[in-house]
Amino acid sequence: MGPLLRSETHKMTTIRAPWLVLGAAVALQAAASVLLVLGGTALSEGLRHDAAAQRMLLDPGDLAIFALVLGALVATTDHRHDTIVPTLLATPRRLQVVGAKAVVTAGLGLLTALAVGGTAVTLGLGLLALDGASLALGAGEVAEGWARAATVMVACALLGLGIGALLRNQVAAIVVPLVALAVLAPLAQFAMPDAHWFLPTGLEQILLERQAGAPIGAALAAGLLAAYAAGAVIAGGAVMARRDVV
Amino acid sequence: MPTITVEGVTKRYGATVAVDDLSFTAAPGRITGFLGPNGAGKTTTLGVLLGLVRADAGVARINGHTMRELADPAGTVGALLEHGGPHPGRTGRNHLRALALASGRDRGRVETVLGLVGLTEPADKRVAGYSLGMRQRLGIAAALLGDPQVMVLDEPANGLDPAGMRWLRGLLRGFADEGGTVLLSSHVLAEVAQTVDDVVVIGHGRCLAAGPIGELADADRSLEDAYLDLTADATAMR
Numbered sequence: 001m002g003p004l005l006r007s008e009t010h011k012m013t014t015i016r017a018p019w020l021v022l023g024a025a026v027a028l029q030a031a032a033s034v035l036l037v038l039g040g041t042a043l044s045e046g047l048r049h050d051a052a053a054q055r056m057l058l059d060p061g062d063l064a065i066f067a068l069v070l071g072a073l074v075a076t077t078d079h080r081h082d083t084i085v086p087t088l089l090a091t092p093r094r095l096q097v098v099g100a101k102a103v104v105t106a107g108l109g110l111l112t113a114l115a116v117g118g119t120a121v122t123l124g125l126g127l128l129a130l131d132g133a134s135l136a137l138g139a140g141e142v143a144e145g146w147a148r149a150a151t152v153m154v155a156c157a158l159l160g161l162g163i164g165a166l167l168r169n170q171v172a173a174i175v176v177p178l179v180a181l182a183v184l185a186p187l188a189q190f191a192m193p194d195a196h197w198f199l200p201t202g203l204e205q206i207l208l209e210r211q212a213g214a215p216i217g218a219a220l221a222a223g224l225l226a227a228y229a230a231g232a233v234i235a236g237g238a239v240m241a242r243r244d245v246v
Numbered sequence: 247m248p249t250i251t252v253e254g255v256t257k258r259y260g261a262t263v264a265v266d267d268l269s270f271t272a273a274p275g276r277i278t279g280f281l282g283p284n285g286a287g288k289t290t291t292l293g294v295l296l297g298l299v300r301a302d303a304g305v306a307r308i309n310g311h312t313m314r315e316l317a318d319p320a321g322t323v324g325a326l327l328e329h330g331g332p333h334p335g336r337t338g339r340n341h342l343r344a345l346a347l348a349s350g351r352d353r354g355r356v357e358t359v360l361g362l363v364g365l366t367e368p369a370d371k372r373v374a375g376y377s378l379g380m381r382q383r384l385g386i387a388a389a390l391l392g393d394p395q396v397m398v399l400d401e402p403a404n405g406l407d408p409a410g411m412r413w414l415r416g417l418l419r420g421f422a423d424e425g426g427t428v429l430l431s432s433h434v435l436a437e438v439a440q441t442v443d444d445v446v447v448i449g450h451g452r453c454l455a456a457g458p459i460g461e462l463a464d465a466d467r468s469l470e471d472a473y474l475d476l477t478a479d480a481t482a483m484r
Contacts, residue, residue: 010340016335
């Protein structure tokens with residue numbers, strides 16, 4: 001698995017798209033942090049002394065969609081450019097390829113969380129210091145917020161990989177989850193207020209503590225989200241293992 | 247003993263039979279031309295041989311093993327297919343490096359094959375800026391990366407200029423003379439006639455003729471004439 005992991009990592013680090021996605025996530029996080037502090041809102045005022053408001057600033061934003069797109073890129077770039085053929089010629093055992101892609105994808109999810117979280121904390125602390133505010137949060141609380149976001153991003157990246165492996169088409173693998181997020185998730189929340197918590201978007205909300213009234217705790221939500229991710233990867237891998245590629 | 251053995255391979259796509267109970271062999275030390283009209287089933291057959299397509303019946307083996315059974319796939323078979331190539335945004339060197347990493351080959355081997363195909367100088371340019379001929383050379387470099395015993399090439403002369411075609415002919419002849427097995431699919435019959443030792447001609451997924459090229463073509467009858475006679479039915483029905 002080692003050589004294949006290095007190969008898949010090399011493939012993703014030697015093209016532009018993953019770096020652009022990661023850069024966009026960091027830029028969005030930076031913009032959100034700056035706007036939060038300079039926005040002139042009640043929340044901005046609260047940042048000076050309120051732990052909950054400071055947590056909003058220092059926790060990574062809800063940017064899991066970027067991790068999902070990265071996962072979709074890992075799965076579909078080979079198909080989009082037909083590089084799946086030389087990949088499978090070098091490694092005909094396809095489940096090994098899927099396994100390596102899953103590990104690389106999880107790493108990209110973690111990298112996204114590190115980049116976004118690092119941006120949030122660095123900018124947040126810097127902006128608070130400039131404003132003369134004192135930190136009302138402990139390091140443990142900041143770390144917990146990052147860990148929750150990292151769990152969501154790793155799971156979403158793997159969901160993206162599974163969806164990409166199932167659909168193969170890169171545009172579809174990115175657009176379908178975006179539509180689900182923008183249209184289906186709000187509809188589900190409206191139509192099934194109790195059940196929507198158990199969808200990936202609901203579990204994400206629980207983990208990121210974005211909504212009150214969750215029926216389950218963070219640990220169970222993390223487990224269920226991991227199960228969704230594992231299911232998507234297994235389904236995508238099973239399809240990829242059987243599919244003709246020329 | 248043949249290195250490539252295709253035994254009773256059948257592949258259907260819905261109601262269409264792409265390959266129909268096809269059997270042939272390719273021997274070491276020889277270049278075997280794999281010929282047939284468009285849609286005859288050549289690419290599908292090569293896909294089955296290389297483990298990229300699942301056969302509905304039959305089996306294709308290299309050195310007695312299916313592709314997925316090979317302990318060192320890259321060291322056993324190198325392939326260049328029309329479908330499949332480098333990412334346009336990646337440099338030639340990085341494309342080969344990714345494949346080398348997957349097959350456990352080192353950077354030195356990447357530089358060796360880049361030199362063999364004459365791409366050392368532009369290796370750090372993105373593939374999007376390569377000509378078709380340069381892409382073919384990069385594909386051939388990828389096929390050679392594992393120092394394989396068998397080469398399977400689908401239209402390798404595409405985009406090559408006359409000097410490139412002569413270079414390719416020399417490369418394949420040298421490979422076969424050292425005991426390697428070459429299975430070569432091409433539409434350029436004049437080039438095939440100069441290159442191959444044996445031919446397998448297929449039409450509608452079935453084997454129409456197989457054997458040494460001398461049995462099919464001679465001074466009185468060119469390979470092109472023999473090929474067109476054999477495939478007249480297959481071509482007429484298209």
